[in-house]
Amino acid sequence: xxxxxxxxxxxxxxxxxxxxxxxxxxxxxxxxxxxxxxxxxxxxxxxxxxxxxxxxxxxxxxxxxxxxxxxxxxxxxxxxxxxxxxxxxxxxxxxxxxxxxxxxxxxxxxxxxxxxxxxxxxxxxxxxxxxxxxxxxxxxxxxxxxxxxxxxxxxxxxxxxxxxx
Amino acid sequence: xxxxxxxxxxxxxxxxxxxxxxxxxxxxxxxxxxxxxxxxxxxxxxxxxxxxxxxxxxxxxxxxxxxxxxxxxxxxxxxxxxxxxxxxxxxxxxxxxxxxxxxxxxxxxxxxxxxxxxxxxxxxxxxxxxxxxxxxxxxxxxxxxxxxxxxxxxxxxxxxxxxxxxxxxxxxxxxxxxxxxxxxxxxxxxxxxxxxxxxxxxxxxxxxxxxxxxxxxxxxxxxxxxxxxxxxxxxxxxxxxxxxxxxxxxxxxxxxxxxxxxxxxxxxxxxxxxxxxxxxxxxxxxxxxxxxxxxxxxxxxxxxxxxxxxxxxxxxxxxxxxxxxxxxxxxxxxxxxxxxxxxxxxxxxxxxxxxxxxxxxxxxxxxxxxxxxxxxxxxxxxxxxxxxxxxxxxxxxxxxxxxxxxxxxxxxxxxxx
Numbered sequence: 001x002x003x004x005x006x007x008x009x010x011x012x013x014x015x016x017x018x019x020x021x022x023x024x025x026x027x028x029x030x031x032x033x034x035x036x037x038x039x040x041x042x043x044x045x046x047x048x049x050x051x052x053x054x055x056x057x058x059x060x061x062x063x064x065x066x067x068x069x070x071x072x073x074x075x076x077x078x079x080x081x082x083x084x085x086x087x088x089x090x091x092x093x094x095x096x097x098x099x100x101x102x103x104x105x106x107x108x109x110x111x112x113x114x115x116x117x118x119x120x121x122x123x124x125x126x127x128x129x130x131x132x133x134x135x136x137x138x139x140x141x142x143x144x145x146x147x148x149x150x151x152x153x154x155x156x157x158x159x160x161x162x163x164x165x
Numbered sequence: 166x167x168x169x170x171x172x173x174x175x176x177x178x179x180x181x182x183x184x185x186x187x188x189x190x191x192x193x194x195x196x197x198x199x200x201x202x203x204x205x206x207x208x209x210x211x212x213x214x215x216x217x218x219x220x221x222x223x224x225x226x227x228x229x230x231x232x233x234x235x236x237x238x239x240x241x242x243x244x245x246x247x248x249x250x251x252x253x254x255x256x257x258x259x260x261x262x263x264x265x266x267x268x269x270x271x272x273x274x275x276x277x278x279x280x281x282x283x284x285x286x287x288x289x290x291x292x293x294x295x296x297x298x299x300x301x302x303x304x305x306x307x308x309x310x311x312x313x314x315x316x317x318x319x320x321x322x323x324x325x326x327x328x329x330x331x332x333x334x335x336x337x338x339x340x341x342x343x344x345x346x347x348x349x350x351x352x353x354x355x356x357x358x359x360x361x362x363x364x365x366x367x368x369x370x371x372x373x374x375x376x377x378x379x380x381x382x383x384x385x386x387x388x389x390x391x392x393x394x395x396x397x398x399x400x401x402x403x404x405x406x407x408x409x410x411x412x413x414x415x416x417x418x419x420x421x422x423x424x425x426x427x428x429x430x431x432x433x434x435x436x437x438x439x440x441x442x443x444x445x446x447x448x449x450x451x452x453x454x455x456x457x458x459x460x461x462x463x464x465x466x467x468x469x470x471x472x473x474x475x476x477x478x479x480x481x482x483x484x485x486x487x488x489x490x491x492x493x494x495x496x497x498x499x500x501x502x503x504x505x506x507x508x509x510x511x512x513x514x515x516x517x518x519x520x521x522x523x524x525x526x527x528x529x530x531x532x533x534x535x536x537x538x539x540x541x542x543x544x545x546x547x548x549x550x551x552x553x554x555x556x557x558x559x560x561x562x563x564x565x566x567x568x569x570x571x572x573x574x575x576x577x578x579x580x581x582x
Contacts, residue, residue, distance in 0.1 A: 013350050013351070013439070015545075015547050017545070017547045017548075017549055017550050018547065018548070018549070021527065021549050021552070021554075022201070022230075022526045022527040022528060022550070022552065023527045023528070023532075023549075023552040025201060026200065026201050026230055026231050026239055026242075026526075026528050027236055027238040027239055027242075028238050028242075029204055029205065029208060029242070041548050041549040041554040060351055061350060061351035061354065061384065064350055064351065064384065065286065065381075065545065065547065066201075066285070066286045066526075066545075067202060067284055067285055067286040067288075067300040067301060067302050068201060068202065068302075069202065069205050069284075069302035069303040069304060070205070073205075087351065087354065089351070089354060089384060090354060090355050090384070090386060091286055091300050091301065091302060094301065094302060094305060095302035095303075095304065095305075098302060098304040098305060099302075099304060141188075141318070143188050143316060143318075152304070153209075153213075153304045153305070153307075153308055154209050154212040154213045154304060154307070157213035157214070157215075157307075157308055157311065157312075158212070158213055158214050161214075162311070162312045162314070163190050163308070163312060163314055163315075163316055165188070165190065165316055
């Protein structure tokens, strides 16, 4: 699976309240509505700027805080193609895979906002076209690769009726 | 080779001889969702072609995050939860019952050695009862509702040994804010935290919940403690279920062991907008506050309300401060009425709201205005957490919150003790 888009850079410890605030997420199951407010407290213009397939790029501990699955779903519905970070908080990481949002652990220090990136999840390679650099990515654990390749945990359960890992 | 508490519980529940970094599929003893996460779990349950909830008597929905409903949209989601739990014979704790993390222990659903998942990140609270309890998302909850199972990567364990005796006016909240400031917000990511040492053993079970509750704020999957006599007594008073305590082996392997002497610890305050931004109260004393919040799954128990009431007895809160109190559950509410604690708080000027999460998570019941400072007993102070990204949240113990409410500025509670 090859993903291509522009980078939108954020810092360390981007928590799930920043991804989608509690003041919105409790009101609705309409993820398109939530997507209008994604990352709002860090960058009020993000939802308008992001193009389909673009990447959210961050430092350490992306997705820390609450267990809200609205966080990966709001990113997905805003058109985000993948999240690239130096590390992820564990609940967000699970939720992203379960809902089909690719999450990539790599050295993000060589990426700036606006850089054109290509990510190949199978080959484990990230190319920064703007900077002319190749960046290795950490492969997903086999269990998570299995869930992601089944199309998320819901599709996995539709297929097997239970955990088949 | 010896095992940690986490390795033992996941071995017991999976039937595998599991060690850190192994992947297991384990039987879950109790499953929980709240009103911010359950509606999505119901959608995921449907997407999985789920037909019925496996053992519905060990699964609960709790309506606590927006309780009672402040909006039409929320009401529809609550109705969805009520309908689903009724159709599936699940337990439903509706508005006014309390915060999920108070209810699961209080109603006897969790205890030593049990494996619990909750679609709420502070599910780690029950680690204080020696339960492997961890937060998950809605899709994981749906999978567990259907199958009764969950996959886990067995975590490595980081052990915190707290020596000494906490000084007067310094509480378990101060201790956990201090520990988080030491290891930072991702210091225990993917790991189990074990909290031990004589300073932990000296704490009441209620005070211990505060520490395990905030394990997630250092990134931990669970915040485990041993089941000593105090825990067994507490659990017997709340549950008819049989629980088997699980202790770590002397030769268990730890990713790290951190030792602290807490005898000189000051009251701690986490400054905006990070939970690991903790400092001794002296560094922020004098900061004016406009709102004080006492409650939440971190510090809304009877002991917490009682500590605050001791400071507020015969005093009035500062005229420039709104003081919001949310008892953690109906039972806490009733006991606080019986003991006179609630009367003291109300006489001092408290606005008491329905047991629930509201003010902490920004759904309703006390949204601050632009530029205001809030001091709260909650567990998160992220920008916008209380629904206004131009407000500033300081986290502290019930004593520090009460003292600050009286003076209208952040105050060392030892001035009142």
